[in-house]
Amino acid sequence: MPSVEQLSDQLGSSDQAKVYQAKRALAEQTSAAGAPGKDKERAELAASLAKIVAATRPKSGQDKTPVAAYSAKVRGEICRALAAVGGDMETPALKQALADFESREMARFALDRMTCQAATDALAEAAIQAVGAEFRVGVVNALGRRSGSGVVDALKKCAADADPHVRLAAAEALANHADASADELLVAAEKQPGDRAALRMSKARIRLAETLVRAGQQEAGKKIYQAVAQSNAEGPQKKAAQQALSQLG
């Protein structure tokens, strides 16, 4: 069985078939190591993959500044593999990769899939502190799919961010969490100009109401449905609110 280092070198090949073979070999290794009861194998493989993500070399003979030892493409594929087996121990390497413009998207993809609290914390931190609206929106969207401590607080901070794209994405993401106080932020974001803000927020309010009802907060959900039904929201959202209200009785 080829080592992770060998496969990483192969991923850097200019021969597309060789790259494909390395990807397949990695997929097989992660599938086998991720099986229930294979904790030791999983941990070993994950550590090897994280090592590749974090590996550095001197920039050149004269310039000793450390740069990534592997290309962005290779690190991207390694991140993809790491998503299937990574956990708390591998999060620092991915967190570091989040700061690298070339690899951060695939590092975010990996953290997005990993379910550990360390991954949640890394994403929450990046949502608030990273640079670049497009990247941060991706991180915020990832947080919207997660539970765990710190998620709602991070999203609320992002909903008050200076960047309008981040604000809207965070408000939308809050709709997935059963926190009735988020409705104020959604209403505030509705007034934002452009980017279909009013429409997106009225959709998000319907989802927030549904999330609350599912979580047993029926009165809080009804209150939002009633507000949408009486608002200037688009027809489909008003209709959805009215339908939900009639079902709730």
Next chain:
Amino acid sequence: MTRKPGANRRQFLKASAAAAAAPTIVPSTVFAKPGQPAPSDRVVVGSIGTGDLGRRHHLKNRLLPNKRIEVAAVCDVDRNHRDQAALDVLHATGRRVEAYKDFRDLCDRQDIDAVLIAVPDHWHALAAIYAMESGKDVYCEKPLTLTIQEGQKMVQAARRYGTVFQTGSQQRSDRRFRLACELVRNEKIGKLQRVDTHIGGIDSGTWQAPTTPPPELDWNFWLGPAPYADYSPNRCHYQFRWFSDYSGGKMTDWGAHHNDIAQWGIGADGSGPVKVKGSGQFHENGPHDVPGEFDVQYTYADGVELHCHSQGENGVKFTGSDGWVFVSRGRIEVSRGGKNLKDYDGIVKEFSPDSFATKLYVSRDHHENWLDCIQSRERPICDVEIGYRSVTVCHLGNIAIKLGRELNWSPEKEQFVDDDQANLLVSKPMRAPWHV
């Protein structure tokens, strides 16, 4: 007369007609001409995705010739596709329609009642959910989703907005498939034991060097939620099916037809198998990274087994304790008690399905059924949840092949049992700004 918030175009037209009827003179344009539906009953449709399937099959053959439909807009990220589709509408109707690149612009139009979505698989959920949130009824091509989670979100959106949603697994509207499933459900082949679906494999494809996308194609938009990849023609139009970032290969492409029929025959709509194990062969050198050949075995709670194969004659075979029935497009054959019946009419005569205790939903045309339901607000024959559950069977197969081990699935909780890694594969991260 202005449109009330919440009223769609047809409701508005009907209200207008009622108001106009009061003083005795009714504009003739509001009511039907002989042989044609009234404008108020016509469904104004936007066609999203006008490539091969969207344009050739749906737009030209099913939407434009249908007098119950008015095509008001077309949309594709490939300028040539959308302009060609707009030209088709012009030739067929004499009307110029807007050709959009972004499906959201089309869905934002309030004069459009419904959309037909025939975009690549990795876009189905995003486009359909946006359309539903915009108050549109939806016909969405199969395979319904790229992931299991997308299907869950689509079902939620459809119920939230009261959407009439037809999944494009159109074999449910074929009399042969219905008859086969009715025979099975009424135990005419005895107690059902096993179903075999044969859906074909896929070759390895050939490598092409990455190149600059053609000017008419917005490649970044085409990729949308999928991880960035350099453009090459053979991972884009039509061929996207064989790349796992955009589709599930033959397993979802044809599985969404035949495994859908298996679900119907088993009586598992709204549910699914409880166990799955699969073996598959991936091509040694790519570029196609979906299983080339495969055999997947599913077990349902009542012990019925579904075997999905890449090999064998394309079709579905149900085997019971007293016989079997095979069905494919254009062919149905029943064997019971040493007697083989090979023609539809002969089988009907032999079994008299009109007398069956269990009768299945009758639709003779998938598009017409969708239109009927848009009028009646009933659920179509292949409602979103049916499409979701059927494509989930396919996704389970791909996940079992990928992981190489037997998996336990809970159709009630819609998650794998005691396998954290398998549960990671229920969804996929998306590139910003896209999310479901």
